[in-house]
Amino acid sequence: METKLVKIHQIEESQEEIEEAAQLIRRGEVVAFPTETVYGLGGNGWKQDAVRKIYEAKGRPSDNPLILHICDMEMIGELAKEVPESAKKAMEHFWPGPMTVILKKSDKVPGCVTGGLDTVAVRMPSDETARELIRRSGVPIAAPSANTSGRPSPTKAEHVWEDLNGKIPMILDGGAVKVGVESTIIDFTVEPPVILRPGRITKKALEDVIGCPSEMNTSMKETDGGVPKAPGMKYKHYAPKARMILVLGSSREKVTEKINELVSEARSRGQRTGVMATDESEAYYQADEVVSVGTRKNMETVMANLYDVLRGFDGRGVEIIYSEGFEGEPLEEAVMNRLVKAAGHEIIRV
Numbered sequence: 001m002e003t004k005l006v007k008i009h010q011i012e013e014s015q016e017e018i019e020e021a022a023q024l025i026r027r028g029e030v031v032a033f034p035t036e037t038v039y040g041l042g043g044n045g046w047k048q049d050a051v052r053k054i055y056e057a058k059g060r061p062s063d064n065p066l067i068l069h070i071c072d073m074e075m076i077g078e079l080a081k082e083v084p085e086s087a088k089k090a091m092e093h094f095w096p097g098p099m100t101v102i103l104k105k106s107d108k109v110p111g112c113v114t115g116g117l118d119t120v121a122v123r124m125p126s127d128e129t130a131r132e133l134i135r136r137s138g139v140p141i142a143a144p145s146a147n148t149s150g151r152p153s154p155t156k157a158e159h160v161w162e163d164l165n166g167k168i169p170m171i172l173d174g175g176a177v178k179v180g181v182e183s184t185i186i187d188f189t190v191e192p193p194v195i196l197r198p199g200r201i202t203k204k205a206l207e208d209v210i211g212c213p214s215e216m217n218t219s220m221k222e223t224d225g226g227v228p229k230a231p232g233m234k235y236k237h238y239a240p241k242a243r244m245i246l247v248l249g250s251s252r253e254k255v256t257e258k259i260n261e262l263v264s265e266a267r268s269r270g271q272r273t274g275v276m277a278t279d280e281s282e283a284y285y286q287a288d289e290v291v292s293v294g295t296r297k298n299m300e301t302v303m304a305n306l307y308d309v310l311r312g313f314d315g316r317g318v319e320i321i322y323s324e325g326f327e328g329e330p331l332e333e334a335v336m337n338r339l340v341k342a343a344g345h346e347i348i349r350v
């Protein structure tokens with residue numbers, strides 16, 4: 001299949017391109033599109049056949065459910081059986097934006113979207129191209145991230161191209177995304193609500209808005225009768241091709257010293273090494289590829305660059321990556337959650 005890569009500049013000037021993508025969606029094809037979190041691989045959420053194509057293109061296990069993307073509040077009624085008060089408050093405040101809510105699913109939502117669960121994940125993205133695409137399609141768009149299953153999520157159209165060229169008919173290129181990590185997933189079917197995946201919207205921000213405490217359960221171990229609450233938890237995630245090791249420590253000096261020691265060991269084994277550093281530390285490393293992921297003074301820069309940097313190491317043939325961690329920084333949960341998974345839980349503490 002030939003994959004068409006289409007640039008979106010101003011929404012007003014890109015109506016034709018977005019309409020073409022919407023037609024594909026209506027017909028049951030899949031299209032990659034930008035959102036503010038990461039690029040999504042979208043299909044008509046009502047059509048089993050379209051949903052099957054999403055799983056196929058990504059190589060995603062079919063019990064790992066998708067998020068339904070909507071463009072206005074009216075669409076919620078068709079998707080969810082009930083919307084608790086706390087969910088309403090959160091939706092009013094954070095939508096459109098990087099928050100996904102889990103609700104009891106309506107009978108209309110096909111089981112293939114929810115991986116057979118009786119709950120459904122719903123999000124209203126703030127990205128204008130995404131919302132225009134949903135509006136023109138006239139259906140909720142089922143979409144996971146537009147990467148090959150297991151790889152880092154795409155934050156640029158080039159990343160989608162790397163993974164899905166030849167497998168899907170169209171990619172809408174809206175440039176680099178703003179947030180850079182996936183949405184915060186919050187389960188509102190339980191009291192108190194439970195955060196299943198941390199993201200740009202933090203536990204504190206959520207609690208301030210809903211006016212009551214929430215819980216965080218992002219571990220794969222705490223299961224509900226052996227089944228993880230967010231089925232995505234049990235799969236390998238966000239991982240570069242290179243082996244990655246996360247080095248955590250009580251000071252910048254200790255971490256730098258340890259990483260440099262590990263780098264020289266790896267080099268003596270003949271391995272090409274990479275270090276994921278920050279603006280504050282990059283000058284202190286001696287590896288083949290030292291890349292700053294952003295500044296600790298603004299963790300949003302770290303979130304925005306994270307996946308691009310991980311993919312970049314693969315592109316430059318790095319075989320082993322050492323990364324600094326982010327403990328005690330704002331947005332720590334969102335960033336560390338991805339890093340720990342990218343490193344396959346290989347962590348060294350100094």
Ligand code: AMP
Nearest residue numbers: 065066119120121144145229230231232
């Ligand atoms: P992705 O953004 O590609 O990681 O895919 C969507 C994520 O939403 C996956 O991690 C799913 O496990 C999660 N998800 C989707 N639907 C549900 C649901 N009903 N309950 C819990 N998690 C869900």
Ligand code: MG
Nearest residue numbers: 144145146153
């Ligand atoms: Mg994903």
